[in-house]
Amino acid sequence: MQVITSKDNEIIKNIRKLKEKKYRDIGNEYIIEGIKIIKEAIIEEAKIKLIVVCEECIKDGCIDQKMLYEIAKYDCIYVNQKVFSLLTDVQNPQGLLAVIEKKNKEENIDYKQDIIIALDGIQDPGNLGTILRTIDSVGLKQVIVSSKTADAYNPKVVRSTMGAIFRVNIIESNDLLETLKNAKKHKYKIMATSLETEKTIYQTDYHKKIIVIGNEANGISNDILDYADEKIKIPMLGRTESLNASVATAIILYEYVRNKLK
Amino acid sequence: MQVITSKDNEIIKNIRKLKEKKYRDIGNEYIIEGIKIIKEAIIEEAKIKLIVVCEECIKDGCIDQKMLYEIAKYDCIYVNQKVFSLLTDVQNPQGLLAVIEKKNKEENIDYKQDIIIALDGIQDPGNLGTILRTIDSVGLKQVIVSSKTADAYNPKVVRSTMGAIFRVNIIESNDLLETLKNAKKHKYKIMATSLETEKTIYQTDYHKKIIVIGNEANGISNDILDYADEKIKIPMLGRTESLNASVATAIILYEYVRNKLK
Numbered sequence: 001m002q003v004i005t006s007k008d009n010e011i012i013k014n015i016r017k018l019k020e021k022k023y024r025d026i027g028n029e030y031i032i033e034g035i036k037i038i039k040e041a042i043i044e045e046a047k048i049k050l051i052v053v054c055e056e057c058i059k060d061g062c063i064d065q066k067m068l069y070e071i072a073k074y075d076c077i078y079v080n081q082k083v084f085s086l087l088t089d090v091q092n093p094q095g096l097l098a099v100i101e102k103k104n105k106e107e108n109i110d111y112k113q114d115i116i117i118a119l120d121g122i123q124d125p126g127n128l129g130t131i132l133r134t135i136d137s138v139g140l141k142q143v144i145v146s147s148k149t150a151d152a153y154n155p156k157v158v159r160s161t162m163g164a165i166f167r168v169n170i171i172e173s174n175d176l177l178e179t180l181k182n183a184k185k186h187k188y189k190i191m192a193t194s195l196e197t198e199k200t201i202y203q204t205d206y207h208k209k210i211i212v213i214g215n216e217a218n219g220i221s222n223d224i225l226d227y228a229d230e231k232i233k234i235p236m237l238g239r240t241e242s243l244n245a246s247v248a249t250a251i252i253l254y255e256y257v258r259n260k261l262k
Numbered sequence: 263m264q265v266i267t268s269k270d271n272e273i274i275k276n277i278r279k280l281k282e283k284k285y286r287d288i289g290n291e292y293i294i295e296g297i298k299i300i301k302e303a304i305i306e307e308a309k310i311k312l313i314v315v316c317e318e319c320i321k322d323g324c325i326d327q328k329m330l331y332e333i334a335k336y337d338c339i340y341v342n343q344k345v346f347s348l349l350t351d352v353q354n355p356q357g358l359l360a361v362i363e364k365k366n367k368e369e370n371i372d373y374k375q376d377i378i379i380a381l382d383g384i385q386d387p388g389n390l391g392t393i394l395r396t397i398d399s400v401g402l403k404q405v406i407v408s409s410k411t412a413d414a415y416n417p418k419v420v421r422s423t424m425g426a427i428f429r430v431n432i433i434e435s436n437d438l439l440e441t442l443k444n445a446k447k448h449k450y451k452i453m454a455t456s457l458e459t460e461k462t463i464y465q466t467d468y469h470k471k472i473i474v475i476g477n478e479a480n481g482i483s484n485d486i487l488d489y490a491d492e493k494i495k496i497p498m499l500g501r502t503e504s505l506n507a508s509v510a511t512a513i514i515l516y517e518y519v520r521n522k523l524k
Contacts, residue, residue, distance in 0.1 A: 136500045238401035246508075
């Protein structure tokens with residue numbers, strides 16, 4: 001077993017670059033980290049390009065024999081702890097990370113789905129990851145993200161998706177308004193969350209709708225709000241005026257579930 | 263205006279200690295940081311014990327005159343940037359933080375509320391803060407937190423409550439099972455979320471219920487699960503088995519809202 005011990009190694013340099021969106025875009029790949037998510041990547045048949053194993057973690061027994069056997073089917077490199085610490089993004093690394101090819105680059109929306117979530121500028125990686133996880137939990141296969149939205153392949157986002165990143169198709173839209181206009185040609189209606197409406201999420205249907213979720217601080221862009229066919233709000237009984245963006249998305253998505261199960 | 267420039271100043275040393283739960287418990291106080299939340303503390307009439315102002319931020323104009331006038335009604339101390347940087351918990355500080363007395367120390371539960379959320383070991387500060395914010399949004403005034411739950415007065419939690427920390431009464435329970443037994447004497451039923459039930463959140467009522475939310479990784483403690491009168495689950499249509507804890511709480515709380523509005 002050859003162990004890479006130099007931070008100047010070309011492979012190591014290239015993996016480190018994947019911490020930046022620019023290089024994730026160029027290489028069409030991203031990093032996942034930890035035993036659980038790598039197991040999930042294997043189960044979900046994600047395209048695993050490379051697995052990086054920390055030598056000391058094998059010796060310590062953090063990575064068990066069964067897992068070592070599993071990952072040996074893929075391209076693996078072994079590094080020492082010093083080099084691994086340059087690659088890891090977490091405080092207590094488990095000594096295992098992998099480079100994954102993005103699910104797909106195609107920008108084709110599947111117009112057969114009942115509802116589609118479109119994110120107009122979600123900024124917090126934890127919120128974005130949680131939204132992807134919730135989308136996955138209701139059986140939806142795709143999400144539209146505007147260019148103002150955080151990168152879905154950011155390590156923090158990937159972590160909080162809990163594996164949903166392998167199942168949900170991330171469709172990046174450079175012009176969300178244009179994307180919505182196209183969707184209307186496929187008989188979708190555009191639904192926007194807004195505080196300035198009396199219509200609640202209980203007073204609508206969830207059939208052929210694109211549901212737009214806005215930025216945490218500023219909500220949905222004005223042009224999209226103007227273009228929407230329907231504005232809805234989540235009724236609130238307390239004194240707060242707003243909900244966390246991932247919470248708001250979940251409440252709406254589970255209203256869709258409730259309707260579907262009726 | 264006297265400006266504190268030494269990190270060894272007693273007041274500064276005491277504020278720094280409030281980064282630790284132990285000292286927040288002893289002093290019955292916690293730190294809030296940023297202009298927006300301090301404004302909210304003033305509006306909500308939180309007990310503001312002290313406001314710390316960074317001198318440079320006044321000169322820079324980050325803190326406007328109106329705000330300076332507002333805060334002058336309270337005990338203020340002025341510090342230089344070096345000292346402020348020892349107190350702040352955020353990457354881009356706004357030069358303003360405050361020490362707040364905890365809402366109350368009493369452990370009295372208000373048994374008049376329809377439903378009460380009990381948190382059995384929520385660990386992630388972001389999740390806990392978001393849950394408090396959601397509880398506030400549905401007009402509930404209290405939450406029960408087990409001793410295994412993260413400290414609600416941790417700066418990260420406080421930040422993500424978006425002001426709900428001033429409105430929701432945090433009732434700390436050293437023995438959650440005992441607390442639940444007491445609640446039953448007040449005619450509450452205990453509702454636990456579980457994957458091992460067929461009963462969904464749509465098939466129950468939300469009247470006189472204590473709803474227990476479990477730890478992110480391990481769920482609800484076995485003794486509490488055994489003691490619960492009712493187990494319910496959130497139906498999932500996708501392949502994931504679980505939801506983010508704050509999302510799960512929100513979906514249940516808004517099922518309560520929906521029932522209330524019917």
